[in-house]
Amino acid sequence: MMHAATHEALRAEFPVLASSVYLNNNSMGATPRGVKAVLDRHYHLLETWRDEAYEQLWADWHLYADELARFLGAPPGSVVTDSNLSTLLGRLCTCFDYRGERRRLVTTDREFPAVPFVLRGFARYGAELVVVPSDGARVDEERLCAAIDERTLLVCVSHAGFATGALLDLAPVVRRARAVGALVAVDAYQSVGVVPVDVGALGVDFLLGGAHKWLCGSLESGFLYVRPELLPSLRPAATGWIAGEDPFRFEPATAWAKGARRLASGTPAVLPSQISRVGLALLAEVGMEAIRARSLELTARVIARADEAGVVVVTPREAARRGGVVVLSFPGDAEVARRLTARGFVCSYRGALRVGPHVYNTLEEVDRFMDALLEERRRASW
Template sequence: MTAAAIRDHFPLLNTCVYLANNSTGAVPKGAERVLADYWKSLSTWRDSVWDGWHEGLDEYTAGLADFIGAPPGSVAVDANLSAFLARIASCFDYRAPRNRVVITDLEFPTVPFIWNAFRRYGAEVLVSGTGGPHLDEDALLRSIDERTLLVSVPHASFSSGATVDLERLVKHAHSVGALVVVDAFQSVGVMPLDVTALDVDFVLGGSHKWMCGVGTAFLYVRPDLLPGLEPAATGWQAGDRALTFQPSTGYAGDARRFTGGTPFPLTALVSRVGLDLLRGVGIEAIRAHSLACTDRIIERAGAAGLRVVSPAEPHRRGGVVCLDLPESVKYRLAERDMICSWRTYLRIGPHVYNTLDEIDAFMDALEDVTR
């Protein structure tokens, strides 16, 4: 499927110029059939529907694994990233001297909130950053040494779109015995991510931004780490005998050991529709189109004298361009059906189904409201 053809699958695009995909992505119309089938199951209830729901969950999980280059059994799906990150954190012993968790100042708020909670168990949280929109990667690497247990970084910052060179980071962290946790919520679906090639240890992501889904998150765990990880605060689905409904004797052998209690299948079933469309286009084509769109935004913003916060270099930039403008601009644009988001900066996040003509129309409106 071409990038142009995918556009017809998203009804939202008929109502506005939608460029807030880094906040909440558009959902394809195929989700309507999933919702109707789900209601039919509820209104004619039989316990046997769980057979199909579990099959759908497994198929969605397998599709996610394929999308990020992960081997079978290394990906799990659950409600949100926060739960998964807390379970990762619960696997480790934070006794000195290797008790340091290195994070950055570009994290989504859930990340420092959870790591700081583990200070009560001995974790020493070290924040690396400049206080600005970009990350000093040299300083980050200098902060990772033999005292470092875990390094927790965003693949792309939610606030500026700045990316981290994961290949360089993972190699350095592993050289001193540290493990790397990557928050890819702001990159997966719009940037290539091959977890096996990167040799990364943990990757977290979710469906409701660039993945064109709703309300579900995923976790990848490097397979050779799984046998030694025993997360706390999980649930019966994490056990080795979960679907036998007998007491489990240990953890599931694969990444399901990080799941919780009874799953809510609807969000994964809906999200699978968007995932299948993205897989049909291919991540390389998605990334090329994204860069063409964000290049146009940066070019137009520069010509208009608007300050661009995101990195200009394509390899340092995720799927969003952030401009140093007040939140009021977002609302003035929305009055013209030009939709973006704001988190400290105005964030413009085009996706594969957006067009360059839409970018120009949006930038025309932006120039007008900022005169």
């Protein structure tokens, strides 16, 4: 666990904590104060623009991708960033041929809406979408594995559910996919930064996520990890000049880049990468073991307080089955979420009230939040 002085120093890096009880990190992570210096430097760069600046921007973009790779337990050159997860997932799906027997895309009914929307679009090219129904708050791994067969090209599932906070046990899914020759893509947007993720240990082929939630980064920064052995076989159709082997020759590309950059598009979004490096560095310094321990402590307190008050907890209770958010449901919860946020007890609502504490939050903040929630719940029931 973190020393108290170290924790206070970490809290000081996030100004929003001084003005609110901020438990909305599953929706938008708190922004570190170091981001202001990044924005000031970028404005000065634009104000005094010279084309030589491209060299540093290009280096910074690659540096962030490799820092992300290290955070994920992946080698340099295996991560690429772009504006969002949907863009990267769509580009990844253009790498495959859907005209043969192996053309099924297997997913679940618990995915963030972007995922089935993107996958369904490839039906026009011959893909067959298979949606596995969930079992209450969580996906049943046995049912999911049963849907993966020799006709499956890609399994695309969330590590942590956005609506319930439930964690999927990826190990049996990866084993089943390997056994039948299918690939596995994991949406880790709701887990990276609050749940330890080691892509090598997980054995996944692709992992997608973004910076603006638990990684406390920019809204415009999605990322994609590709298992290095697969890179030579991936030839995206939806691409751009930065994906070429040597883009700065400014000639027609004849080959893709050797690393994950082959899944880039056009001119990269460099400012989001620079912004996102600030939060990533802070979390990397704390370490995922400490982050996970603090998260489980805080979410356990939310669950205990909810149980005491008779509030329905949608999120699985077992530590190994929950990510970083606790989802609560009760009559009037949408109005309560709105009232809480107006009072400075910041949470979110997606069909139920979501509470997402992070490593910089405290048990005292959780208790104050739950006190306010129960007070507003009583008002909503009048």
